[in-house]
Amino acid sequence: METLQKLTRRQLEALQVIAARETPPRGVSLKLIAASLKLAPPSALGHLTLLEEFRLIVRYRGKTRLTDKGRLTLDEYRRHHRVAETLFGHLGLPPAETCAAAREIDLAISHRTVGEICRAQQHPSSCPHGEPIGPCRSPNART
Numbered sequence: 229m230e231t232l233q234k235l236t237r238r239q240l241e242a243l244q245v246i247a248a249r250e251t252p253p254r255g256v257s258l259k260l261i262a263a264s265l266k267l268a269p270p271s272a273l274g275h276l277t278l279l280e281e282f283r284l285i286v287r288y289r290g291k292t293r294l295t296d297k298g299r300l301t302l303d304e305y306r307r308h309h310r311v312a313e314t315l316f317g318h319l320g321l322p323p324a325e326t327c328a329a330a331r332e333i334d335l336a337i338s339h340r341t342v343g344e345i346c347r348a349q350q351h352p353s354s355c356p357h358g359e360p361i362g363p364c365r366s367p368n369a370r371t
């Protein structure tokens with residue numbers, strides 16, 4: 229299973245909070261992560277423990293930072309999300325509704341399936357909201 233497929237929505241959100249709040253080399257406190265996720269610190273800590281097991285973050289003296297793998301995983305997530313949004317857009321959903329629809333599948337689908345969806349749509353360069361979609365790495369990619 230790919231890393232994204234192992235993550236819950238909450239764990240992904242924790243990763244996004246850390247990415248948004250970390251100021252290298254400083255890292256983010258548990259208190260801030262918990263507050264951003266509207267969780268009690270022990271619940272937030274449970275998510276961090278798992279993210280650490282997946283080597284997506286490192287924790288040192290109470291501060292949390294993303295690893296290179298964590299950053300790469302967030303890049304992959306953005307690609308999954310935006311390709312899925314584009315698919316729902318092509319299926320006729322108004323742009324405002326594509327984001328919520330994409331969230332229903334973006335963690336579950338494999339990189340390979342994302343590549344296939346990307347190819348079927350002639351490798352869109354942006355999502356319905358104008359956010360960039362990076363180059364496709366699908367084996368059949370032509371761009």
Ligand SMILES: [Zn+2]
Nearest residue numbers: 309313326327
């Ligand atoms: Zn979205």
Ligand SMILES: [Zn+2]
Nearest residue numbers: 313355357359
């Ligand atoms: Zn979007």
